[in-house]
Amino acid sequence: MPRLVSHPDEVKIISRRFGQGAENLDKYLELDGYKATQLALEKGADWIIAEMKASGLRGRGGAGFPTGMKWSFVPKQSDRPKYVLVNGDESEPGTCKDHLIFLHDPHAVIEGTIIAGLAIGAKMGFIYLRGEYRYLLKIMEKAVADAYARGFLGKNIFGSGVDFDVVTQTGAGAYEVGEESALMESLEGKRGVPRIKPPFPAVVGLYGGPTVINNAETIATVPHILLMGGEPYAKIGSERNGGTRLFGISGHVERPGVYELPMGYNLKKAIYEVAGGVRGGRGLKAVVPGGSSTPVLRPEEIDVGLDFDQMGKAGTMLGSGGIVVIDDQTCIVEFALRTIAFYQHESCGWCIPCREGTDWLKKTIGRVHAGGGVDKDLDNIRYLAENMMGRTFCPLGDAAAMPTLGFIKKFRSEFEDHLNGKPCPYARHEELVGA
Amino acid sequence: MSTPATTIFSPETAARFDRLVTLYPVRRSALIPMLLYAQDEVGYISDEVVKEVAQRIGITELDVRNVLSYYSMLRTKPAGKYNIQVCTNISCMLRGGYEILEHCKQRLGIGHKEVTPDGQFSLEEVECIGACCWAPAIQVNYDFYDELTPEKMDAVLEEYKTGRGKETR
Amino acid sequence: MADVTFTVDGKKLTAPAGTLLIDACKAVGIEIPAFCYYPGLSLQAACRMCVVRIEKMPKLQTACTTTVAEGMVVQTETDEIKQARKATIELLLGNHPLDCPVCDAGGECELQDMTFKYGAAESKYVEIKQHREEQQWSPVVFFDRPRCILCYRCVRVCGEGMDVWALGIQNRGVSAVIAPNGQDHLECEECGMCIDICPVGALTSGTYRYKTRPWEMTHVATICTHCGDGCKTTLGTRRSNDGMEIVRGDNRDKSGINGDFLCIKGRYAFDFANRTERLTKPLVRQADGQFKEASWSEAIDFAAKRLREIRESKGGQAIGVIGSNRTTNEENYLLQKFARTVLGTNNIDHHRTVDYVSFAAALAGKSERTASLRDTANAPAILLLGNDPTEQHPALAWNLRSNVRLNRARIYIANHAEIKLRRQAKQFLEIPKDGYASLVQYLAGNDSVVAANEQTAAFRDAIRKEESLLIIFGSEFRGRDIQALVEFGLSLPNTKFVLLGDYANSRGAADMGLLPDTLPGYVPVASAAHFADEYGAVLPQNAGLDLLQMFDAAQSGNLAALYVVGSNPVTRYGVDPAVLKNTFVIVQDMFLTETAQLADVVFPAANLYEKAGTVTNTYGDIQLVKKAADKAGVRSDFELIVRLADRMGADLKKLVPFGRGVRADMGQTRGAQSGEADRHSVWLAAHGLEPKLSPFDPFATLDEIQRLVPSYSFSRLELLAGSDQHAKSELVQISAAPARRDLVLPSQDTLFTSGTLGRYSDKLKEVLDSHTTPKPVEAAAD
Structure with a gap:
């Protein structure tokens, strides 16, 4: 049974009956x-x-x-x-x-x-x-x-x-x-x-x-x-963002869980106060703020209100409210690979840019992570993602391209650290393909 | 488009299918649930399942295959009695999903989409199962087990091995 | 809908509101590339090649799903757009095998063309390409998965267009694949439309694959020799050891009366022409009863001499002539002229597949009452009585389906069988096999003739409410029944008719007077004065023997000679070989058919793909036949008739009025070889010039046909330009059908048979076999 959590900052509207036996x-x-x-x-x-x-x-x-x-x-x-x-x-x-x-x-x-x-x-x-x-x-x-x-x-x-x-x-x-x-x-x-x-x-x-x-x-x-x-x-809530919503905070936090917070609640506060901060006292490397399709934020970018407009201004999206917290011991290339592997697996295959684009992104990032990357791969990852953006039949293409662009732009040096036969600095799984 | 004279399903399932096609404005809406429930009973989508479902819905077998091959939970080969589905997507990965998967591989001696020789277990690496805040999580058939560690995983496997595991369908 | 004005690439354009941008652009010559878009099929927006920039829209938009709107401003070829298309192609090429050098589509491939245009030349990936083995899905369809770009055209043309639904899409993402309905094979109508429509070489043809390169072939668009629909088929030919060999039939031309459509026969069943058993030398029966090969002059002399002797000793009435359903109008016309003026007989007939004479009589003097095949694609309401177009008139079936799908046409069907087209029918009435005449009476208001019920009443009410009706009927109607049906139809406000006969030129055979009682244009033999004037000959006045009477006469010793051109009556009518033992039989055919085996002289004849002329489909659409192939040793039926006449002493200038028109150099000045002159005539025809040099010139005969047969007074220019011309049924000079026996014998062909000719097609045979012996189901395609 999923564990219920609570925090004083929560405003319980949707979740007010959670744990009360209201299924009866x-x-x-x-x-x-x-x-x-x-x-x-x-x-x-x-x-x-x-x-x-x-x-x-x-x-x-x-x-x-x-x-x-x-x-x-x-x-x-x-x-x-x-x-x-x-x-x-x-x-x-x-x-x-x-x-x-x-x-x-x-x-x-x-x-x-x-x-x-x-x-x-x-x-x-x-x-x-x-x-x-x-x-x-x-x-x-x-x-x-x-x-x-x-x-x-x-x-x-x-x-x-x-x-x-x-x-x-x-x-x-x-x-x-x-x-x-x-x-x-x-x-x-x-x-x-x-x-x-x-x-x-x-x-x-x-x-x-x-x-x-x-x-x-x-x-x-x-x-x-x-x-x-x-x-x-x-x-x-905040301006033009009424009410509360359920934020699922997962990944490397002390108290992961689903919290109902007012719209506009500060992301940094949500991570450090509501969810208890990064697990084991580690440093924060990145936050994926609203489900895997939303562009990643670096630690210096997370002092932002959790609503549709403020997140948009911060260059990312509020998305589904799934906040994934990544600590400094995590390989971002692996994280990017796991993300694109998901979209590759889930692409319906209808349109060319998404069907083929997600596959080539997965193959290329996978090769980079496994140490087989060459210099031109990083530009090509970006090129592939940029040429998917806005060109696919439905938003899944964007959902795959956006986070990829975020990772390669904001963490390019981590990708470079994998190139030309170098092993993953975090000694992470080499052959990771996703489901 | 009819109820077949003879059915490969149990009377309960057949009755359920008879009702299912009446629930929606069009019969075909029953297709995906029907396939899933058929799989629950038969273990996989066999040619016979395709045939009967096509007949019940009133579409071609090709139509059925087009649809069933789209959905990742539907399989055309048998799985184990207990299908261990380990999520390795981002939230689970960050909290040890791959370690759980690796652990299961070693414990069961099988890999992704493989079945143990006794047919009891199969293993599958799956995409996000919606248990991110309780990661790492798995499903055994339809049952969730969350906040796992290798030790807890062993306990889960042991329960099923000894026949004490939940059997929900 | 009202017109709207919009701007594309700086040009002001106007089109009806609701027009798709991609179509509106194409209409003015702005071509927007697309793989998945195909006119008339459902929209996909899947390939993303047709992306354009529309002002005020945040993203590139697909031109295939955007309808034009007032004031819309569109760019179709900016750097941004070129880059988007280039990126899409790069993605496709990432896994594409790039086996263009051996791919059937090489040189005719839309992916190749787009790659060339957008310059996606750089290879961005180092991964190994995914290889999959080629699969054979049917005798005629092969699938090469790595080449497939998933445009879904094949899936749609098979489902929406053919109503067969034999192709699907399985799996998802990069694993998505086109899959056949039999898991590892196709169970379908084998039309090959999926191959034609494939923009790449993913679906290839069982007859053509790996045979040659597109640019090594000569492509000749001519008329299919099989059913009565008269589809245009583009034959790809290649020089072979003994002429020009046909290696491919398809419908890449799409300018024909059949639009996008072509069936298995038009596409694959040309292979009879390449059969090794084809006759290439004349055969003369010897005293020992055996055939012996003879030279052309020996054989023709022999046949002509015997014919002349018989004519002189016993008169024309002792000679019979049987013509063909597959020879050209000019040949048919010439054959009847030869029979009537040289042999002096009206004993001429052919295998009648429907009663065109009664149809002509019923419609005489009524203008604009027959429909073209084209009309069947847009008539708002259609009454189909009898026949099974899916099997017997596949192009008609295609048109009817498309008409329902695209124009919401209303189709009413009455049939004694549950034919497949009932799926498109607004109302379907199952009637007894002998109930057609009664049904017409019922429709006309006589309630007592059928067991009327709500369904029949609704059927009649709906038909009578139609303001414009196209009545299509088959061989179930003959003689008086046709008269009654036409009368009923004419009682409705605005009715047109189609009578469905079976073969490529069945209609032409009747129109051109291959009948004992009517001359070309259905002129009764008794009132043939103007023919006699034109021919400068005395014509026999009494109706001759019909086909069955000829065999009766032979049996009773009253038919001394029988001249059979491109027909196999012995098998078709089950004639006892002994009947002909005292008759001198001359047969012109491609093969030693059962009839030819009984002949005294056999002439190896060319087929419809090896000659020029015109044919008339069952709708009355007259089309140009162009010579595509060539076979050493065979002669056209036209040439054979002329040579026979010549050796019988006829005046060729009278028989074929050649030399009256513009003269052209046929190659004499440079010493042209045999066959070359005929090909030259094809070239001349293609350039609108008509060679009128020799008595072998069919167009000289067409001149005469047009002088004597008013219903054939169409535009010669349009014909030569490749347009179909509709016969003018109102100009048929017949008032009432002559009293005569019903000799109609429907061929009962299916999609995979084509009379005697079909038996000589290996491909048809292979398909037929595969359909009668189902393959065991094996593992899934993927």
């Missing part, structure tokens, strides 16, 4: 469960969207798109049924926050799904969990069944006259399916290859119907926002 529906109801849904049923779609807009909630999957705005893009009238799709395909290395939501607060996800459905006029929602999360799927399935049993789902929910169905779905191992249109393809029983956009999902999405697709954390936050009010929620 009665317990959940005790903890204000399904109040938000009933409120939403009472107040209607316009009110929901207004509150969501006021909350300043931005997508917790990583792109940070304002949720209220996303919902408002869905056309009111549609010939085809509309759908809500919850993205629980949590797969970005360094990220394990949704894991805890499904484990400890499954009904919050259901509630958020219903409310999103009410907001856009959908009658059906899907909660898609990555295939590896089978034990969490079972928890979700039970929660859904319990909700049906109480009339919270199905026909005439809460006696409101509104129908709403929720179906849970499992993936089967594919990072790319986390991309929203690839997720829809997967849910339709196809290969997880993204779709051409436009049209965007809000107009033509799942089964051709207008679809709102949100990250599980985003969805789980929704009921809390409606209960506390959009504006109060917004005030917790």
